[in-house]
Amino acid sequence: MHIDLSGKTALVTGSTAGIGLASAVGLAKAGAKVIINGRGSDRVEEAVRKAVNAAPGADISGVAADLSSAEGVDKLVESAGDVDILVNNVGIFGPQPFYEVDDATWEMFFQLNVMSGVRLSRALLPKMTQKGWGRIVFLSSESALNIPADMIHYGFTKTAVLSLSRGLAKFAAGTGVTVNSVLPGPTYSEGVENMLEDMAKEKGISIKEAGVEFVKSARPSSIIQRPAEVEEVANMVVYACSKEASATSGAALRVDGGVVDSIVP
Incomplete structure (x- = not known):
């Protein structure tokens, strides 16, 4: 199967390193114009250089914006312009005992891990539906199903992402826009x-x-x-963004190495 995303513009949030950067590179190699995002301009510029080196000749740019706030999302949307593919990858995690996780930490995780995807989807989905084609992918986690006792606040946000992805897929039914989530395991x-x-x-x-x-x-x-290696997860992201994945929507696509002990997705 040859994935060709020529003529499509992809925005990958939180893509200065890790799964996000690997996904950006994978999309660029498939022919998409790619927008890399991170909080700081130095990190974004460095990531763009790495991505261009990995995908010579690709059209790759970057936008620095902190997506933990509505203002940061607005800045990114304005800079990105017309987007065909949205990969909601940005997120934070970290083990912390439940009793020590205060309200501010819960709010911080929710705003970045969940609300960034809500705000970006709300802003970019209308044009996708008008064109009759689009892809939205959310990065969830096996922790959405196997809630870690030492990261309940993180697992909660990744479960919320699954609900958001499934609901948006139904909301966009029949429009030519697909919405899916990808669930990595340890990576x-x-x-x-x-x-x-x-x-x-x-x-x-x-x-x-x-x-x-x-x-x-x-x-x-x-x-x-x-x-898993980051590229192994990125392969699933790129597929979910492809034209070939047109019959895949509302799915939770596991790249968890079999951590979730289930015979169904």
Whole structure:
């Protein structure tokens, strides 16, 4: 199967590193014009350089905007212009005991992980439906189904994303716009690698080896018995954004390595 997104413009939020950057590169290699987003201009410029090096000749630009506020989303929408593909990837995570998670932290996670996608979809979906074609993809997580006891506030936002994605798919029924969510499991993203760094140093092993140990101990139901690479998750994102995925909408597409112990999606 050859995915060709020539003539399409894709906006990937939170795409200066990790799954977001890998998705941006994958979309660019498929021919899409890609807009990279992050909070700081330096990080955005660096990510654009990396993406151009990975996809020579691609049309890749960047917009710095903090999507934890309505004002930041408005700035991004104004700068991005006409968008055919929206990948709601931006998000934060981090383990924290439930009793220590205050209201401000709950609100911060909700605003960035959930409301950024709500606001961007509300702003960009109308033009997609007018054109009769569009793709919206939300990055959820296996933590949406297996709520981590040490990250309840994070798992909650990823469950909310599943509801949002399914509801928007129904809302856009028959318009030619599809809406799906992608559920990664443990993945060698920048944030996860930072989390594994102390473990690796303590045991005198590589981060990759620490990742395998983490999966086997913390996610023993994993079938692949290792974290995924960011490109492996990005492959699913690119497919969900493709013309070939026209009959896939309202789906929760798992790239969790089999962590969720279920025979149905």
